[in-house]
Amino acid sequence: MILENKLYISSWCSIKNGKIVLNGDVVFASETIDFNGFSKESYKSLEVNYPKFFKMDNLSKLAFLGAELLLKDVVDAQKENNIALVLSNQSSSLDTDAKYHESIADKQHYFPSPAVFVYTLPNICLGEISIRHQLKSENSFFIFDAFNPAFMADYANILLQTGKADQVLCGWTELMGDQYEAFLYLVGTQGEIENTQQNLETLYTR
Amino acid sequence: MKAVFISATNCITPIGFDVAENISAIESGKSGIGRFENELMENPFYSAIVDQNKLDLRFDQISKVDNYTKLEMMMIVALAPVIAQSKSKLDDKTVLILSTTKGNITALETNNIPQAQLSELAQTIARFFNFKTEPIVVSNACVSGILAVAIAKRMIQANVCDDAFVVSGDVVSEFVLSGFNSFQAMSDAPCKPYSANRTGVTLGEATAAVYVTSDPTNAKAKILGDGAINDANHISGPSRTGEGLFRSIESAMKEANIEAEQIDYISAHGTATPFNDEMEAIAFNRLGLQNVPVNSLKGYYGHTLGASGLLETVIGIESMNQSRLYASMGFDELGVSQPINVIAQHSNATIDIFLKTASGFGGCNTAVLFEKVK
Numbered sequence: 001m002i003l004e005n006k007l008y009i010s011s012w013c014s015i016k017n018g019k020i021v022l023n024g025d026v027v028f029a030s031e032t033i034d035f036n037g038f039s040k041e042s043y044k045s046l047e048v049n050y051p052k053f054f055k056m057d058n059l060s061k062l063a064f065l066g067a068e069l070l071l072k073d074v075v076d077a078q079k080e081n082n083i084a085l086v087l088s089n090q091s092s093s094l095d096t097d098a099k100y101h102e103s104i105a106d107k108q109h110y111f112p113s114p115a116v117f118v119y120t121l122p123n124i125c126l127g128e129i130s131i132r133h134q135l136k137s138e139n140s141f142f143i144f145d146a147f148n149p150a151f152m153a154d155y156a157n158i159l160l161q162t163g164k165a166d167q168v169l170c171g172w173t174e175l176m177g178d179q180y181e182a183f184l185y186l187v188g189t190q191g192e193i194e195n196t197q198q199n200l201e202t203l204y205t206r
Numbered sequence: 207m208k209a210v211f212i213s214a215t216n217c218i219t220p221i222g223f224d225v226a227e228n229i230s231a232i233e234s235g236k237s238g239i240g241r242f243e244n245e246l247m248e249n250p251f252y253s254a255i256v257d258q259n260k261l262d263l264r265f266d267q268i269s270k271v272d273n274y275t276k277l278e279m280m281m282i283v284a285l286a287p288v289i290a291q292s293k294s295k296l297d298d299k300t301v302l303i304l305s306t307t308k309g310n311i312t313a314l315e316t317n318n319i320p321q322a323q324l325s326e327l328a329q330t331i332a333r334f335f336n337f338k339t340e341p342i343v344v345s346n347a348c349v350s351g352i353l354a355v356a357i358a359k360r361m362i363q364a365n366v367c368d369d370a371f372v373v374s375g376d377v378v379s380e381f382v383l384s385g386f387n388s389f390q391a392m393s394d395a396p397c398k399p400y401s402a403n404r405t406g407v408t409l410g411e412a413t414a415a416v417y418v419t420s421d422p423t424n425a426k427a428k429i430l431g432d433g434a435i436n437d438a439n440h441i442s443g444p445s446r447t448g449e450g451l452f453r454s455i456e457s458a459m460k461e462a463n464i465e466a467e468q469i470d471y472i473s474a475h476g477t478a479t480p481f482n483d484e485m486e487a488i489a490f491n492r493l494g495l496q497n498v499p500v501n502s503l504k505g506y507y508g509h510t511l512g513a514s515g516l517l518e519t520v521i522g523i524e525s526m527n528q529s530r531l532y533a534s535m536g537f538d539e540l541g542v543s544q545p546i547n548v549i550a551q552h553s554n555a556t557i558d559i560f561l562k563t564a565s566g567f568g569g570c571n572t573a574v575l576f577e578k579v580k
Contacts, residue, residue: 001364001365001366002365085436090323090325091323092309092323092324092345094319094322094323097308097311097314097322097381098314098319100381100385101311101314101315101381104380104381104384105315112384112385112387112388113388114385114388114389114442117384117385117388117389118389118441118442118567120308120381120385121307121345121347121566121567121568122345123345123346123347123566123567123568123570124347124441124567124568126346126436126568126570127436127437127438127440127441127567127568127569127570128441130436130437130438130569131438131439131440131441131569133438134438135436135438136435136436136437136438136449136450136453137435137436137438138433138434138435138436139346139434139435139436139570140344140346140353140357140434141344141345141346142342142343142344142345143324143325143328143343143344143345144325144340144342144343145325145329145340148340151342151366154361154364154366155357155360155361157364158360158361158363158364158366159360161364162207162360162363162461164433164457
């Protein structure tokens with residue numbers, strides 16, 4: 001796609017293998033294998049004070065933590081922040097879908113819960129981030145076999161070029177059981193790394 | 207910005223296996239909603255279900271392979287004529303955008319996790335038609351179908367692709383029935399959008415498909431503008447002020463460069479839950495759209511989740527091109543606090559521009575404006 005103005009990745013983070021890396025620096029590391037324990041420790045280490053976090057499903061917790069790292073110093077609570085959210089993964093909300101399915105599979109132990117059912121959609125994590133940072137902005141959730149840097153670069157650039165957003169929080173937030181991997185980054189007009197497929201591939205595989 | 211059009215459409219629903227059949231059913235006031243008593247729910251329930259035998263017969267005309275799920279068959283049957291009519295080369299600049307909320311979720315019943323993956327569903331459909339590019343799946347709750355149209359248009363305008371096929375679908379399953387029931391959101395009668403007597407949703411199943419292109423040949427509608435903005439308010443209920451929907455419509459109108467009075471018809475979401483319908487009435491009033499004829503097609507189809515936005519776009523385009531406003535089935539007495547102009551009876555009207563809206567869990571909303579091609 002041909003751009004009128006260059007667009008940049010201003011910050012990025014990854015959450016995987018018990019480690020949180022922000023702009024290349026390790027900001028938290030843990031030996032805890034299970035995601036529940038790891039996410040709780042991460043929440044504490046990032047000094048997030050947001051009790052609703054503990055009601056979220058694991059996919060939302062993962063996306064929320066990534067968003068927290070990148071948005072806490074960017075969002076200005078005194079004004080409107082037109083930061084779009086574009087996340088993607090492979091397994092949609094299947095981790096919670098399977099939990100919900102268990103609650104209806106056995107008619108002897110039938111206990112469908114609205115608090116679980118609501119998380120059987122991958123875009124709920126976008127809602128959680130929107131509420132947390134009061135982002136009344138463009139949002140969409142995509143599913144791919146693997147992180148798709150070509151599409152993600154194009155789609156963020158489209159939102160920025162057409163004036164639908166001032167910045168775009170993008171990323172890959174995959175979670176299934178204790179297998180989790182998040183790579184989030186913020187795209188806008190400021191920064192040093194151009195928002196291209198090539199640069200995203202490099203940052204993602206680093 | 208280059209103009210983008212929808213030039214072929216189709217839908218597979220309980221009341222018809224092509225657009226003409228659906229329109230004729232709507233014209234005669236036929237609803238796809240029926241009463242069911244089966245293993246999916248403990249108690250009898252209302253739903254709109256596609257007949258499997260009829261689907262098998264239709265699918266058999268396209269393929270003799272018989273290992274597809276109901277949803278896959280419905281998507282293939284919806285897409286096949288759209289692809290044929292499009293004359294697209296299906297080359298490396300053609301994309302398939304698939305939108306769904308739950309895809310093949312029933313695969314969990316046999317613990318078949320790979321089949322439940324949405325990317326696997328998309329690959330299955332893409333392989334069937336020999337698409338050269340990786341399919342894009344949009345899963346954004348109940349706005350998925352209409353959001354996919356906006357995404358197709360945005361990608362074509364940015365020259366990321368030349369043309370796009372959008373297919374949307376969802377089927378009724380024990381999974382979604384029990385979930386909506388756990389929210390106490392299910393109606394004990396066929397749903398009644400915007401009515402004072404509404405008691406909740408009726409779930410339905412459908413697929414719809416459209417061809418999106420910058421080539422004006424055979425165009426049925428031009429896509430004028432779009433917006434998909436979150437409420438940032440609540441994950442399982444709409445904003446009381448309709449903020450996200452208000453902003454989505456505002457964003458679409460700004461891009462289209464049109465005023466409220468230029469909109470001739472609104473194909474709204476109208477799920478018939480107390481909060482959704484009320485929220486929409488508030489958002490429409492805030493935008494000065496309260497006098498524009500509005501309907502919800504849920505009375506004919508039930509709420510078809512991720513398919514609903516695209517299905518209702520397909521019907522909306524027919525409505526526009528046939529100059530017909532279709533009655534909002536199930537409507538009797540207005541049951542929202544702000545005045546809106548719900549279409550009570552089929553009537554003739556000139557429709558040059560119509561607005562399609564949808565809202566869903568997670569606080570998401572989408573609005574897209576369409577214009578008649580003269």
